[in-house]
Amino acid sequence: MKIISQTPLRQLWTEDGVVDAQRGRKLTIADIMTILRSGPALFVVASVGCPPEWIPIDQCFHFWKSVKKNITDEDRFRLEDYPGEIVYTATEWNTESGELIICLEMHH
Numbered sequence: 001m002k003i004i005s006q007t008p009l010r011q012l013w014t015e016d017g018v019v020d021a022q023r024g025r026k027l028t029i030a031d032i033m034t035i036l037r038s039g040p041a042l043f044v045v046a047s048v049g050c051p052p053e054w055i056p057i058d059q060c061f062h063f064w065k066s067v068k069k070n071i072t073d074e075d076r077f078r079l080e081d082y083p084g085e086i087v088y089t090a091t092e093w094n095t096e097s098g099e100l101i102i103c104l105e106m107h108h
Contacts, residue, residue, distance in 0.1 A: 001051040007105040009046050012093060014054060020096050023103075027090035028073040032102060035092075036064060042099065045088075047106040067104065079108065 001015050012019040027035075035041050043055040043063055055063045070082050071090055079085040088104040095101065 003051050004046050004048050007046060007048060007107075008091070009103065009105065012044060012052060012101065012103065014052070019093075019101070021093040021099075021101055024092040024094050026073060027092055027102065029068060029071050031092075032064070032068075032071070032090060035100065035102065036061065042101045043104060044101060045104050045106055047108070071104070077107075084108075 002013060009023070012021050032041075040057050040060045042057055043060055045053040045055070047053070067088060070084070070086050071088050072082070073089070077087055079087060085108060087107045089107070091103050091105070093101040093103055
């Protein structure tokens with residue numbers, strides 16, 4: 001599978017190819033919590049040098065609990081201010097079918 005060479009991402013993909021989704025707005029922790037109140041959401045983690053990591057939908061709430069302390073909506077941040085010196089910036093991606101994908105771009 002193709003690896004991520006830079007962020008911000010311009011497209012999403014899986015082992016099967018490009019996902020028909022458009023990058024949307026930047027998300028805050030509050031935005032993500034609002035989305036998750038409606039039910040499970042599809043997360044993907046984007047880290048330069050790695051392929052996209054798609055989180056199974058049945059693990060979304062457990063995954064969210066493990067990363068929410070590392071989310072920022074700031075344009076400038078210090079890695080040392082976050083657990084493990086890992087920071088995620090979040091964006092929503094919308095598919096033609098109306099599915100919402102939450103993409104977390106990792107900075108470390």
